[in-house]
Every structure is written in structure tokens, then in C-alpha cells.
Amino acid sequence: MREPNIRPVRLSAFDLLGLGLLGIRTRKTRAALSALGIAIGIATMIAVTGIPASSQAQLVRELSALGTNMLQATATPDQTPPVLLPKESVGMVRRIAPVTGVSAVANTHTLVRRSDLTDPEDGSGLTVLASHFDLLPVIGAHLQQGSWLTSVTAAFPTVVLGTVAATRLGVTDVHTGDSPGQVMIGDRWFTVVGILAAVPLLPDIDRSVLVGWPAAQSELGFDGHPTKLYIRTHEPAIEAVRAVLPETVNPEQPADVLVSQPSEALAAKRATENTFSSLFLALAAVALLVGGIGVANTMVISVLERRSEIGLRRALGANRGQIRGQFLTESVALAALGGIAGTLLGLCATAGYADYRGWPLVVPLSSTLAGLGGAVLVGVVAGVYPSMRAASLPPTEALASV
Known part of the structure; x- marks a missing residue:
């Protein structure tokens, strides 16, 4: 079987x-x-x-806090006649795809004083800048006291002081109510509405008196041409953005546009x-x-x-x-x-x-x-x-x- x-x-x-x-x-x-x-x-x-x-x-x-993705564009200085950046330059730069933020300031070429009793020729080494509303987030600045310029206050004679400017002008507090702090710019009184904290990346901002763009035009005779552009980009594309900035900022005179080099902190960050x-x-x-x-x-x-x-x-x-x-x-x-x-x-x-x-x-x-x-x-x-x-x-x- x-x-x-x-x-x-x-x-x-x-x-x-x-x-x-x-x-x-x-x-x-x-x-x-x-x-x-x-x-x-x-x-x-x-x-x-x-x-x-x-x-x-x-x-x-x-390292990112050190501005590894920020560029600055300015006109070539000491030119005769002076080179002016186009009024539309901020909008043109904003159209660059990797750009995440852009703002501008402009030198109004006026002096600021603590009061009308000080020397009219003594500006305390400070610069009066016209500023766009979106400046703070682009440059990474923060308020120490008070408030930033708004679409309402920027149309009136109001200012925000850098930390060094506030010290030199003797403004330690932002007063509200009946006795607000004031400074004199040219021959006009401006009310202090805010004081910035220190901006380690941009010491020029610390020594500046920031006026709203509309008020600078109406009160100080500002012509509307920006002096310096601050540009934030996607970090990997920063070199590519830098290469096209001169033609974008001033298409007619790109050779007269100076663009800063990427921060040395960027190289350190990439190495890290x-x-x-x-x-x-x-x-x-x-x-x-x-x-x-x-x-x-x-x-x-x-x-x-x-x-x-x-x-x-x-x-x-x-x-x-x-x-x-x-x-x-x-x-x-x-x-x-x-x-x-x-x-x-x-x-x-x-x-x-x-x-x-x-x-x-x-x-x-x-x-x-x-x-x-x-x-x-x-x-x-x-x-x-x-x-x-x-x-x-x-x-x-x-x-x-x-």
C-alpha cells in the first residue's frame, strides 16, 4: 500500500x-x-x-538673525549730478520672485534739533529719513516704546527715533496726552510717537529720525526718490537676486546702483x-x-x-x-x-x-x-x-x- x-x-x-x-x-x-x-x-x-x-x-x-538673507541697494554716491533712484524702484524689486520683502528710506537732507534754542547748524550727527510703513519687519527692527508710523500718523508731523537718536536728543520717554515729546526738524515741530530698540545689523537706523513718507513730502519738501532699499530674499536665491537688482532698481542707469555683498554670516551659516x-x-x-x-x-x-x-x-x-x-x-x-x-x-x-x-x-x-x-x-x-x-x-x- x-x-x-x-x-x-x-x-x-x-x-x-x-x-x-x-x-x-x-x-x-x-x-x-x-x-x-x-x-x-x-x-x-x-x-x-x-x-x-x-x-x-x-x-x-x-545666524539668520544677523541678516543672512538681506541685501541693500543704494545709488552711487558723489556723482554730479547726483544719481536718483526711481520712485517706482520698490515696486519693481517687489516683483522679483524670490524677494520676500522690500522697503526703503530716503535722506531728507534736513537737520533735527532738540528745540529751537539749539544751534540751527548742529544736527547732532543724526539723519532724518523718510520711511515706508513696512520698514520694521524688513530690517528686523522692534519698538522699545510707543508705536510705529501708520497710514494716519505718517501724514502728520510725527517721528520715530532710533535708540542713539533718542539719547542724543534727550528723549527718554514717549509722552502722550497734553505734553507729548517733540523735536524740531528744519523749522517745524514733530511729535515723537515711538523709539526703536537697537538694530545691531543697521547702526545707521539707530542714528536716524524716521518720518513718514507723506509727511516728509508735505512738511520737508522731500522729492519722493528713495535713497536706500532693503531687500529680503529666499536665502538660496540671494546671489541670483543680487545679480538682477541693479537693472531692476534703475533700468536706465544700472551701473549707478550699488548692491551690498551677502552677509559673511551667510557663509558661516552654510558651512554650519x-x-x-x-x-x-x-x-x-x-x-x-x-x-x-x-x-x-x-x-x-x-x-x-x-x-x-x-x-x-x-x-x-x-x-x-x-x-x-x-x-x-x-x-x-x-x-x-x-x-x-x-x-x-x-x-x-x-x-x-x-x-x-x-x-x-x-x-x-x-x-x-x-x-x-x-x-x-x-x-x-x-x-x-x-x-x-x-x-x-x-x-x-x-x-x-x-
């Missing part, structure tokens, strides 16, 4: 996972110590990429962004390798200790592929648990240190995914030899150890 062709039952993924976790559940201390090696490697990888990334983000933020901590990553890789060796060692010992279990399963019909899958699954699960624990540990360490230093928390997603992926890869590599060794054990030899 012919024997029936009996095929071994195929294990489902759920059953295979249950068998793989069996060794971890029964040998918890050893599994925890093995996973700890992986966890330390992954935590190190995340920490040594997350902490420098957070530090870099803080440095980039500080390109810095890569290869040494730290190498240390993390070594820690991960050591953890992988620990997992492999644990799996080899597990195979030796569980020879009777392997022999019994083989005698009950398990084939070599199922034995191999069981131990490979156990190795991957062990490494994955270590990877998850290491990821959480690394994130907590990075978050704690960043919070302590007052940095923004930045953890590169690539390093997190690489850590988890590396843990699984280590589990696969570490489990190949033990799983193959377990599968190659003859059932009789394995059962002989019972």
Missing part, C-alpha cells in the same frame, strides 16, 4: 512570531541584557545626530549646515556592532540550550525551514525590541539636553529610521548563523540531549 504524501503544515506569520518570542519570554534577563546592547547603539546614534542637529538649528537661528558629525556616527555604528555581536552570542547559546526542543519539534514534523524561521524571528524580535527601546531612550536624552540648553528640538527622521532599520538588519545578520545551525541539527542527535 502506497504511503500518503504528507506535507508539513505551513506556519502563519502570527504563529511564527509566537515561536520567536518564546525564547525571549522564557529567558527575560538574558534577552533584556542582549537587547540592551542594541538599545545603547541606537540611543547613541539618535543622540549623536539629534543633539548636534539641535545645536545647529540654534546656531542657524542666531554642511557640517557632518562623522566621528559621532562612527562611534554609534561601533556601539551598534557590539550590540549585534551580543545578540548573535545570545542566539548561539540559545540554540545549544534548546537542542532538545529543536529535536522534539523535528520529530513532530517541523522541517528545517520552520526551525530556521523560528530562531531568525527570535533574533529579529530581540534586536527590534532593543531598537525601539534605544529610540525612545535617544529621543528622551536629546529632548532633555535640548531643553536644558534652550535649543529647539531637532531629531533627524533619517537617523531615527536608520536606527530602527539598523536594529532589524543587525537582528537578521546576527540570527543567520544560529538559525542555520539549529536547522541543521539532526533530530536523533538533538533528542539524545534530552
Whole structure:
């Protein structure tokens, strides 16, 4: 009589996972110590990429505050006759696609005095500038006291003082009500409505008295031609914007337009962004390798200790592929648990240190995914030899150890 062709039952993924976790559940201390090696490697990888990334983000933020994306355009000085920038130059520059903000000031060539009793020729080294309403956000300036010029106040004789100008003119407070502070520009009194905080990037603004564009035209005889344009751009396009600014600002006389060089802080920022901590990553890789060796060692010992279990399963019909899958699954699960624990540990360490230093928390997603992926890869590599060794054990030899 012919024997029936009996095929071994195929294990489902759920059953295979249950068998793989069996060794971890029964040998918890050893599994925890093995996973700890992986966890330390992954935590190190995340920490040594997350902490420098957070530090870099803080440095980039500080460098960005130094005006890395700002350009200035002025007319060539000391020309006869003087070169005037077109009145439409601000609007024309605003049409450049990478430009995010543009504003302008203009020298009114008038003197400012504390009162009509001081020397009419003594302007205290200050400059009276006509200003657009959107100047402050473009140059990154802030008010120390009072308010900025509005469409209403800019039409009247009102001024905002730079911090140095306020000190030299003896204006320490912005008074409201019946006795507001006043300064004399030319032969007209102007009411002080605000005082700017210091603008480290633009000391000229600190020494300026800012008048609204409409009031400068009506009260001081200003002709409406801007003297200096401040341009904010998308940082990667700053060189391209600089190249087209002269023709855009003054199409008829582009050679008479001077455009500032990009800030040196931009080069420093770009150098910072390109810095890569290869040494730290190498240390993390070594820690991960050591953890992988620990997992492999644990799996080899597990195979030796569980020879009777392997022999019994083989005698009950398990084939070599199922034995191999069981131990490979156990190795991957062990490494994955270590990877998850290491990821959480690394994130907590990075978050704690960043919070302590007052940095923004930045953890590169690539390093997190690489850590988890590396843990699984280590589990696969570490489990190949033990799983193959377990599968190659003859059932009789394995059962002989019972």
C-alpha cells in the first residue's frame, strides 16, 4: 500500500512570531541584557545626530538673525549730478520672485534739533529719513516704546527715533496726552510717537529720525526718490537676486546702483549646515556592532540550550525551514525590541539636553529610521548563523540531549 504524501503544515506569520518570542519570554534577563546592547547603539546614534542637529538649528537661528538673507541697494554716491533712484524702484524689486520683502528710506537732507534754542547748524550727527510703513519687519527692527508710523500718523508731523537718536536728543520717554515729546526738524515741530530698540545689523537706523513718507513730502519738501532699499530674499536665491537688482532698481542707469555683498554670516551659516558629525556616527555604528555581536552570542547559546526542543519539534514534523524561521524571528524580535527601546531612550536624552540648553528640538527622521532599520538588519545578520545551525541539527542527535 502506497504511503500518503504528507506535507508539513505551513506556519502563519502570527504563529511564527509566537515561536520567536518564546525564547525571549522564557529567558527575560538574558534577552533584556542582549537587547540592551542594541538599545545603547541606537540611543547613541539618535543622540549623536539629534543633539548636534539641535545645536545647529540654534546656531542657524542666531545666524539668520544677523541678516543672512538681506541685501541693500543704494545709488552711487558723489556723482554730479547726483544719481536718483526711481520712485517706482520698490515696486519693481517687489516683483522679483524670490524677494520676500522690500522697503526703503530716503535722506531728507534736513537737520533735527532738540528745540529751537539749539544751534540751527548742529544736527547732532543724526539723519532724518523718510520711511515706508513696512520698514520694521524688513530690517528686523522692534519698538522699545510707543508705536510705529501708520497710514494716519505718517501724514502728520510725527517721528520715530532710533535708540542713539533718542539719547542724543534727550528723549527718554514717549509722552502722550497734553505734553507729548517733540523735536524740531528744519523749522517745524514733530511729535515723537515711538523709539526703536537697537538694530545691531543697521547702526545707521539707530542714528536716524524716521518720518513718514507723506509727511516728509508735505512738511520737508522731500522729492519722493528713495535713497536706500532693503531687500529680503529666499536665502538660496540671494546671489541670483543680487545679480538682477541693479537693472531692476534703475533700468536706465544700472551701473549707478550699488548692491551690498551677502552677509559673511551667510557663509558661516552654510558651512554650519554642511557640517557632518562623522566621528559621532562612527562611534554609534561601533556601539551598534557590539550590540549585534551580543545578540548573535545570545542566539548561539540559545540554540545549544534548546537542542532538545529543536529535536522534539523535528520529530513532530517541523522541517528545517520552520526551525530556521523560528530562531531568525527570535533574533529579529530581540534586536527590534532593543531598537525601539534605544529610540525612545535617544529621543528622551536629546529632548532633555535640548531643553536644558534652550535649543529647539531637532531629531533627524533619517537617523531615527536608520536606527530602527539598523536594529532589524543587525537582528537578521546576527540570527543567520544560529538559525542555520539549529536547522541543521539532526533530530536523533538533538533528542539524545534530552
